[in-house]
Structures are given as C-alpha cells and as structure tokens.
Amino acid sequence: MVRELVLVCQGCGGKVWDDVGYLWVDTAQVARVGQAQREWDAEYGGGLVDIHDFLKYPEQVTWQAHHLACDPASDDGHYRLAARRLRTQADFLGWTAHLMGKNWLDCTDWNDLLQEACQGGKRIALVSS
Numbered sequence: 803m804v805r806e807l808v809l810v811c812q813g814c815g816g817k818v819w820d821d822v823g824y825l826w827v828d829t830a831q832v833a834r835v836g837q838a839q840r841e842w843d844a845e846y847g848g849g850l851v852d853i854h855d856f857l858k859y860p861e862q863v864t865w866q867a868h869h870l871a872c873d874p875a876s877d878d879g880h881y882r883l884a885a886r887r888l889r890t891q892a893d894f895l896g897w898t899a900h901l902m903g904k905n906w907l908d909c910t911d912w913n914d915l916l917q918e919a920c921q922g923g924k925r926i927a928l929v930s931s
C-alpha cells in the first residue's frame with residue numbers, strides 16, 4: 803500500500819508506523835474557542851481593528867498526533883482521525899473536503915496541518931519512496 807506520510811507522535815516523538823494512533827483535536831476546547839471567536843466578532847468585527855484588540859483574537863486549537871498508548875487524554879470524547887486513513891496527501895485532501903463541512907474547522911489549525919502534509923512538520927513526516 804502506498805504511503806507518503808506518517809504521523810509523528812507528540813508523546814514519544816516516534817513515528818506512528820504501525821498506524822495504532824491518530825490525529826485528534828479537543829472538541830470541548832474547539833467549542834470554547836468558537837464561542838470566544840463569536841464574542842470577539844461581536845465586539846470588534848466589522849471595522850478597523852487596532853493591534854491590541856487584534857491580539858485578543860482567540861488562538862486556534864491545535865491538532866495533535868499520538869500513538870494510542872501515548873495519548874495523554876485518550877479517555878475523552880475527542881474528534882479523531884485514524885492514522886491508517888492518513889497515509890497519503892490524497893487522504894488529507896479527502897479529509898479536508900469532509901472537515902470543511904464542519905462549522906468548527908476554522909477554530910483549529912488544520913491549515914497548518916495541511917502545510918505539514920505538503921512539506922513535513924512536527925506532526926507529519928514525509929516518507930521518501
């Protein structure tokens with residue numbers, strides 16, 4: 803089977819070669835950030851924003867990669883994408899299309915993750931063929 807990418811576990815630093823792991827995002831945190839973004843928009847949106855107010859904009863929630871055994875929060879109901887379904891750049895395209903239907907995607911750093919799927923990064927490594 804073709805593999806272009808492998809997740810890099812943020813617990814142990816190892817690559818998730820066995821696919822017993824996933825990318826995940828904390829859904830409760832996503833809900834909090836979404837709420838905070840709506841509040842920010844209501845207060846500051848729709849016009850020029852000065853730098854102090856701009857810096858108050860809520861930070862995106864970070865997607866994380868872990869082996870199942872290394873996930874510090876594996877008991878919670880987080881949104882997870884199985885490593886075995888994230889082996890190619892086309893897999894990321896497919897997931898991006900799927901996730902664009904979620905109204906919370908902008909609350910996360912999926913955009914950075916896509917960059918990592920193209921170039922490699924701390925959560926995704928490119929596999930040389």
Ligand SMILES: [Zn+2]
Binds near residue numbers: 813814815869872
């Ligand atoms: Zn690990």
